[in-house]
Amino acid sequence: MNRTNIFFSRIIVFIAAVCSLVCGCTSGGAQETPLPKNTPQITPAPVTTEAVSEFPTCTAPAITDAPNHDHDSETVLTAEQISAMNAAFLQFPGESAGLFDLASFKNGISAKRLKALIAQGNLPSANGYVGQTPLSAQQRNEILNNRALDAVQGHSDVRFGFCVQRSDLRSVPFAPRVTSKPNDRFGDTLQESIVLQNEPLAVLHESADGKFLFVAAYFYVGWINSDSVALCSSFEQWQALLAPENDFLVVTGSSFRLCRDPYEPLVSELELTMGMRLSLAEKPGTVKSVRGRMSYDNYIVNVPSRAADGSLKFIEALVPISRDVHIGYLPFTYSNVIRLADKTRGEIYGWGGMLDARDCSALVMEIYRCFGIMLPRNTSDLAKLPEKYAADVSSLSTEAKREAILSQPAGVILFFPGHVMIYYGSDGNDLLCLSAAGKFAPVQSSATQNVYTVEVCSLDVRLSNGKTWLEAIEKIIRIG
Numbered sequence: 001m002n003r004t005n006i007f008f009s010r011i012i013v014f015i016a017a018v019c020s021l022v023c024g025c026t027s028g029g030a031q032e033t034p035l036p037k038n039t040p041q042i043t044p045a046p047v048t049t050e051a052v053s054e055f056p057t058c059t060a061p062a063i064t065d066a067p068n069h070d071h072d073s074e075t076v077l078t079a080e081q082i083s084a085m086n087a088a089f090l091q092f093p094g095e096s097a098g099l100f101d102l103a104s105f106k107n108g109i110s111a112k113r114l115k116a117l118i119a120q121g122n123l124p125s126a127n128g129y130v131g132q133t134p135l136s137a138q139q140r141n142e143i144l145n146n147r148a149l150d151a152v153q154g155h156s157d158v159r160f161g162f163c164v165q166r167s168d169l170r171s172v173p174f175a176p177r178v179t180s181k182p183n184d185r186f187g188d189t190l191q192e193s194i195v196l197q198n199e200p201l202a203v204l205h206e207s208a209d210g211k212f213l214f215v216a217a218y219f220y221v222g223w224i225n226s227d228s229v230a231l232c233s234s235f236e237q238w239q240a241l242l243a244p245e246n247d248f249l250v251v252t253g254s255s256f257r258l259c260r261d262p263y264e265p266l267v268s269e270l271e272l273t274m275g276m277r278l279s280l281a282e283k284p285g286t287v288k289s290v291r292g293r294m295s296y297d298n299y300i301v302n303v304p305s306r307a308a309d310g311s312l313k314f315i316e317a318l319v320p321i322s323r324d325v326h327i328g329y330l331p332f333t334y335s336n337v338i339r340l341a342d343k344t345r346g347e348i349y350g351w352g353g354m355l356d357a358r359d360c361s362a363l364v365m366e367i368y369r370c371f372g373i374m375l376p377r378n379t380s381d382l383a384k385l386p387e388k389y390a391a392d393v394s395s396l397s398t399e400a401k402r403e404a405i406l407s408q409p410a411g412v413i414l415f416f417p418g419h420v421m422i423y424y425g426s427d428g429n430d431l432l433c434l435s436a437a438g439k440f441a442p443v444q445s446s447a448t449q450n451v452y453t454v455e456v457c458s459l460d461v462r463l464s465n466g467k468t469w470l471e472a473i474e475k476i477i478r479i480g
Contacts, residue, residue: 072334072409076480079372082332085479086374089385097381099374100216105158105202106235114152114204117221118214121171124180124189132182143174148208159203160238161231162304162312166273168353169193169222173212177354186438186452187351192222193377194353194362196276198304200242201229219365219377230304230312237312241279249299251276252370253324254343255356258317263291267303267317271356274340275369278303281316284327290316297321329372332480337411340367341422341434349436349452360420363436363454364413367422373479379420382413383475390415394474401473405431405459413477414459416469420477424456431459431470439464 077085090101123143128135168175169192177188195201195217204221205214212223232238251272261268272278278301282288287295298318307313319325324343330336344367350357358366361379368375376382383390393401405414410425414433421435437451441462448464459470 072411074333076332076334077371079329082329082372086372089374092386093376093381093384097376097384098220098378099376099381100202100218100221102160102200102202102216102218103239105160105204105216108155108157109204110155111152114156115149117216118147118149118152118205121190121192121222123172124178126180128178128180128189129182129184130176130178135178143172146173146208146212147214148206151208152205156205159231160235161201161203161229162238162241163195163197163199163201163217163224163228164230164304164306165197165228166271166353166356167195167224167228169195169215169217169220169224170212171222173207173209173214173223175225186349186354186450188354191352191354193217193220195224195228196273197270198276198278200238203229203231218374226310227306229310230306231310232312241312247328248277248279249301249319249325249327250329250370251278251324252326252330252340252343254347256323258319261291261317264315264317266305267315270303270317272319272323273366274343275366278319279314280327281314290318293318299325299327326370330370332371332373334409334411336371337367337422338424340370341411341424344436344454345434345456347436347454349438349454351438358436358454359438360436364420364422368479375479379415379418382420382477383415383417385477389479390475390477392475398468398471401470402429402431404476405470405473408476408478413479414473415475415477416472417474419469421469432456433459433469440469 089097090099093099094101123135123140130139171190171192174190178190179187180189181187195215199217201224202216203213204216206212206226207214207223211226213226213229215221215224215229232241251274253274255271255273258267258270258272280299281302282295282300284299286300288300289295290300295318298320301317301319302314303317305313305315330340341363344358344363348355348357349359350362351359353359353362361377361382364382365375365377376384391404393404396404405423406426408423410423412423414421414423419435419437421433424432424434426432434454434456436454437457439448439450439452440457441448441464443458443460443462446462446466448462459473460468462468463472
């Protein structure tokens with residue numbers, strides 16, 4: 001059943017006549033269409049009692065019985081439609097949602113705009129700690145002065161390049177973790193996001209000590225280690241390297257490492273993570289020698305690297321065809337959303353990409369990147385997507401929200417302030433979601449627990465204020 005055309009009409013009915021809603025439930029068990037030839041077989045992890053720890057995060061029925069995913073294998077949007085949607089997102093909500101058209105920096109940036117972007121990141125106003133040591137006033141001044149705002153004059157040229165290693169994106173040019181309480185291992189008030197390898201960047205400014213660059217990615221601005229960026233010789237070179245059509249691989253597994261390379265340490269055991277894109281150096285099936293190895297049963301890709309002078313260079317590397325990769329973007333189906341989500345279950349939560357992990361919005365963003373969909377990075381920015389995609393259900397009763405969600409395919413995005421999750425399907429009347437969760441109170445408890453895990457849980461878990469997640473949900477975000 002194609003629910004795309006009836007989604008928003010149902011939402012309108014929910015709001016206008018809550019009690020009289022007629023919903024299309026997800027209990028139909030639609031038949032899955034086989035994925036295209038190049039699509040990795042992403043097998044959903046079984047939901048079993050044995051996989052549950054001593055303090056369950058779900059109600060018992062949701063754990064012991066496989067949830068109803070109601071996989072929808074119909075293509076939601078074509079590649080052309082996704083490209084047009086991404087371009088539209090850059091116009092609205094655009095920079096108000098942290099989305100940047102990097103090509104708009106081709107002719108440089110004004111001092112006023114650059115200073116405004118830099119000012120978006122700042123030190124915490126309250127106490128901050130580096131480990132167990134309070135951040136001193138002198139340190140604060142040194143960090144702020146390192147932004148080199150006095151060097152921002154008139155109109156600045158912008159350089160373009162690529163990220164060459166998974167890197168932190170900081171709110172200010174300061175690498176050590178700064179936390180709101182001493183020795184917090186899960187927090188960092190300066191951590192904005194992670195930039196994946198091969199991410200296109202516009203380089204807007206440089207720190208006073210030269211160790212950081214202020215950059216724009218399509219989804220954020222912030223400070224990155226200078227050694228993590230390789231610069232192109234021109235805007236035209238950079239633009240030409242934005243791999244067109246299907247001349248690239250997309251990583252569709254949560255993560256994996258390349259094989260050891262005895263000759264090239266820069267790609268030896270290199271970690272590739274979900275949503276990363278690497279250009280193909282040769283057509284699939286090409287057999288040749290790469291540093292003493294024949295490329296049988298491997299894709300040959302170009303891995304971006306930084307030359308001694310800071311310029312961009314590429315190193316050929318072999319990606320086994322047995323790994324979770326796809327030539328070009330995956331077809332955008334909600335069945336594929338769930339298959340990708342299942343690859344992340346049980347992993348550690350990482351605020352802003354800390355711990356080589358994902359927080360809630362990074363999880364959603366990186367899953368959807370596998371289809372070429374460029375979503376905002378932060379939860380609050382996701383909620384700014386046009387009403388066509390983000391239906392406001394904040395005024396509905398809890399039961400009406402339940403019915404509204406039940407009418408959706410597993411794989412849509414659910415939002416409440418501070419958190420986003422992927423709707424995972426239903427088990428009877430119990431709604432499930434998959435998310436990278438920091439804390440919540442389980443269904444059968446009022447005590448908030450430190451979860452810090454990517455897991456499937458009931459929407460009946462609770463916030464610290466006592467509300468269930470279902471009660472707190474304000475928007476259903478359905479792309480397509």
